[in-house]
Amino acid sequence: MTMKFINPSENMCCDDVISCVFDFNDLDLNVYKKLGEVGESRADDLAQKINKERSTVYRSLQKLTSCGLCIKKTNKMATGGYYHTYSRIDAKLAKKKVESCIDVWYQSMKETIKMFDT
Numbered sequence: 001m002t003m004k005f006i007n008p009s010e011n012m013c014c015d016d017v018i019s020c021v022f023d024f025n026d027l028d029l030n031v032y033k034k035l036g037e038v039g040e041s042r043a044d045d046l047a048q049k050i051n052k053e054r055s056t057v058y059r060s061l062q063k064l065t066s067c068g069l070c071i072k073k074t075n076k077m078a079t080g081g082y083y084h085t086y087s088r089i090d091a092k093l094a095k096k097k098v099e100s101c102i103d104v105w106y107q108s109m110k111e112t113i114k115m116f117d118t
Contacts, residue, residue: 021101022067027052031060032069032088040073040087061086069094 015029024032034050035041041049047057064070065086073085088094 018098021098021105022063022069024063027056028060028063031057032064035061035064035070035086035088040085042083042085046086064088068097 018024018032019029022028030050031046034046038046038049043058043061044054046061047054050057061070061072065072069089071087071089073087074082075085076082089097
């Protein structure tokens with residue numbers, strides 16, 4: 001898990017915390033927010049809405065999915081084949097995930113600092 005340093009004396013917002021905890025860039029945050037606005041969506045539709053390439057948005061969706069903030073659903077087409085749609089998890093569950101990551105990171109740092117003198 002990677003966490004960026006955020007100066008506590010600065011005014012932080014939720015975006016700062018999420019970016020720090022999950023190592024998100026601006027695009028990842030933008031995709032996350034847009035997905036919340038539009039609901040379940042395909043990568044290509046989402047790419048059009050934020051004016052980015054589908055492959056670029058897809059990489060952000062993969063990142064969101066891998067950290068558990070997004071759900072990927074496989075849908076079958078009537079003519080054969082399939083496509084994927086993505087949706088955000090519930091905000092309360094997302095908050096719990098962020099808090100859990102912070103707790104794990106904190107405990108890891110506490111354990112590591114015990115070895116500081118050696």
